[in-house]
Amino acid sequence: MPNVVEPITAADGTPLKKKLARALFRSKLRAAGLVLPLFAFIIATFVVPIFALMLQGVHNDTFYTYMPRTAEVLNDWDGESLPGELVFATLAAELAKGKKERTVGKVATRVNRQYSGARSTFTKTARKAVKMEAPFKEAILKADKKWKRVEFWQAIKLTSETWTPAFYGAALDYELKLNEGFERKVEKERIHVKLFWRTLVISAVVMGCCLLLGYPVAYLLATLPLKTSNLLMILVLLPFWTSLLVRTTAWIAILQSQGVVNDILVWVGVTSDDSRFSLIYNMTGTVVAMTHILLPFMVLPLYSVMKTIPPAYVRAARSLGATPTLAFLRIYLPQTVPGIGAGGLLVFILAIGYYITPALVGGQSGVLISNMIAFHMKSSLNWSLAAALGGILLAGVLLLYWAYDRVVGIDNVKLG
Amino acid sequence: MALPPYTTLGEKIWHYLFRTICGLIFLFLIMPILVVLPLSFNVEPYFSFTEGMLRFDSEAFSLRWYKDILTNGMAAPEAPVDWVWVADSWKNGQWIRAIKNSFIIGIASTLIATSLGTLAAVGLSRSEMPYKRFIMAVLISPMIVPLVITAAGMFYAFAQIQLNQTYIGVILAHVVLGTPFVIITVTATLVGFDKSLIRASNSLGAGAGTTFFKIQMPLILPGVISGGLFAFITSFDEVVAIIFLASPEQRTIPRQMWSGIREQISPTILAVATLLVLLSIVLLTVIELLRRRSERLRGITRT
Structure with missing residues (x-):
């Protein structure tokens, strides 16, 4: 008689395996149910808004919304020579309509970003368009001489397309030309790439300064007896907990030309009263203030790594004949690399998106890419360009975040 | 830490040099606070020390x-x-209104952030939670994504649903920015949590709710409170979202300081700054006490 293995069943007769799977599924659901409210909240108020803004970087329908028929007839235009009467007639009709509904300004601003000077051409022509009669081509060409230029029409055609890579091009200092593709802007108009570079350089310098200042402090805190190091830790944590604005204000008071540092330098005799150093409202001010603000983010991870290194290793190296420098370089330093990585990445990630401090103490030469994004969001109202600049910045930050997760693991982030 | 007798002269020099360097770095860290305190008592409307202040003239203060x-x-x-x-x-009072706003927005966003964040942290700490790493990365990301991008995105999206320049919009933004801190601190507290306590409670007949509120919550409460304090200080200190989302009606203390620094610099900002430093000292003390209590509750002795 063959030995049939009966599946083990629970009291009610269902196989135990099935029952276990069901119970596991239910506990999975329960755990997910706890996380769901916050997850949904973050998706709705954080992820979706950013995604919607980023969409603006490649999608701008201002022209299409207010002048849909012009956009359509321009679609069939080859872009080589002046368009025909049909395009001019549609344009005249929609300009007149835009004048009446007061929407022509929005279209004009939009085209102006592609072709500077277009704004006045549009508003001027719209004013005349109300009374225009056929043939429209002649009438419009008479209204403003820009309409005679093929490049102007090419710019209009480009803005009439709702999906466009032009803003990302502009964010990297390239200009989109119809039928030709991207063309690099002239030297003096290349501002964004320079700004991205400056942001990277300042972030790297701030990271370097934080490491330079944070490493000795973390080492001291990790090696001193707990009672003393806890007291000294307050000196690290207190600035960490103090308002960002307070610290930035304080740095203005310290670094300005009538400030503490300059006063001391004059008093000591390093410089004279009328040749005080300009330490603020430039790159120096940004670097000093940001280093101070981000230093705790370097010290804390370094400290928690150094705390776990047994002092016996360095002592063993010394007893085997290593000089203090060699023992440090070959034994101690390699063991602190995880802390350097964690702190350095965190400082760099936070520095690269900094806005408040550069805006207040950066002056002209110390502003970063965030300030440019805020400028285009709030002042120039070129949201698409802001979105494109932000998209590049966000991509960089997310890449670093991913690296941070690989190196440190986000569940290992510690605060205080 | 006394030096052993066999240290060479060079090592001694290095030892004291190192201490001096560290002392200077600590000075760098604490200098802003040291400068702000006396300057806030300046009788002149300047940001710099006057001769009278250096002579400790009582009339200069x-x-x-x-x-x-x-x-x-x-x-x-x-x-x-x-x-x-x-x-x-x-x-x-302009500053009074800013202070009121800061507390209204701070407390409201802290309450929401702490409750949502604690629930999520409890869920995330369960081993059966699916896609844990990814979800954690999403929930922590508001801390990492540059504030300008977050604020600009919300500004753009909130404009479509008329939430800009309202208290609700600002509070929602601050909840988003505060939750990562709650998750991090509560998760850290849950790491040392003994899961058999839950099973013991369940086997004695307590339901999920009773177990959570009577067993788990009291033990992780210190972590929850310090997470809440982190969320509060984040909101209290936050200015980028306010710049984008708030109208003058919702001006908070940092927003008022921001325009103060940019427009008319007056030592009132320093006086406010001093009060904020005192507040952060209080909060720091509370956090430290909570941390010690939490370690005691969980039976962790400090080494």
């Missing part, structure tokens, strides 16, 4: 900037100090 916190924006600041004056200050 005053409380006028602290008084200015109360009177700035009042209808009749020179009136005798009575109930009418207090009511005027409460109603019209």
Whole structure:
């Protein structure tokens, strides 16, 4: 008689395996149910808004919304020579309509970003368009001489397309030309790439300064007896907990030309009263203030790594004949690399998106890419360009975040 | 830490040099606070030390900037100090309004952030939670994504649903920015949590709710409170989202300081800064006490 293995069943007769799977599924659901409210909240108020803004970087329908028929007839235009009467007639009709509904300004601003000077051409022509009669081509060409230029029409055609890579091009200092593709802007108009570079350089310098200042402090805190190091830790944590604005204000008071540092330098005799150093409202001010603000983010991870290194290793190296420098370089330093990585990445990630401090103490030469994004969001109202600049910045930050997760693991982030 | 007798002269020099360097770095860390405190008592409307202050002249110091916190924006600041004056200050004082707003927005966003964040952290700490790493990365990301991008995105999206320039919009933004801190601190507390306590409670007949509130919550409460304090200080200190989302009606303390620094620099900002430093000292002390309590509750002895 063959030995049939009966599946083990629970009291009610269902196989135990099935029952276990069901119970596991239910506990999975329960755990997910706890996380769901916050997850949904973050998706709705954080992820979706950013995604919607980023969409603006490649999608701008201002022209299409207010002048849909012009956009359509321009679609069939080859872009080589002046368009025909049909395009001019549609344009005249929609300009007149835009004048009446007061929407022509929005279209004009939009085209102006592609072709500077277009704004006045549009508003001027719209004013005349109300009374225009056929043939429209002649009438419009008479209204403003820009309409005679093929490049102007090419710019209009480009803005009439709702999906466009032009803003990302502009964010990297390239200009989109119809039928030709991207063309690099002239030297003096290349501002964004320079700004991205400056942001990277300042972030790297701030990271370097934080490491330079944070490493000795973390080492001291990790090696001193707990009672003393806890007291000294307050000196690290207190600035960490103090308002960002307070610290930035304080740095203005310290670094300005009538400030503490300059006063001391004059008093000591390093410089004279009328040749005080300009330490603020430039790159120096940004670097000093940001280093101070981000230093705790370097010290804390370094400290928690150094705390776990047994002092016996360095002592063993010394007893085997290593000089203090060699023992440090070959034994101690390699063991602190995880802390350097964690702190350095965190400082760099936070520095690269900094806005408040550069805006207040950066002056002209110390502003970063965030300030440019805020400028285009709030002042120039070129949201698409802001979105494109932000998209590049966000991509960089997310890449670093991913690296941070690989190196440190986000569940290992510690605060205080 | 006394030096052992066999240290060489070079090592001794290095030892003291190292201590000096560290001392200077600590000075760098604490210098802003050291400078702000005395300057806030300056009698002159400047950001720098006057000769009188350096000579410790009692006439060079005053409380006028602290008084200015109360009177700035009042209808009749020179009136005798009575109930009418207090009511005027409460109603019209610019800084008073900023302080009120900061507390309203801070407390509201802290309550929401702490409850949502604690629930999520409890869920995330369960081993059966699916896609844990990815979800954690999404929930922590508001801390990492540059504030300008977050604020600009919300500004753009909130404009479509008329949430800009409302308290609700600002509070929602601050909840988003505060939750990562709650998750991090509560998760850290849950790491040392003994899961058999839950099973023990369940086997004794307690339901999920009773177990959570009677067993788990009291043990992780210190972590929850310090997470809440982190969320509060984040909201209290936040200015980028306010710049983008708030109208003058929702001005908070940092927003008021921001325009103060950019427009008319007056030592009132330093007086406010001093008060904020005192507040952060209080919060820091509370956090430290909570951390010790939490370690005691969980039976962790410090090494």
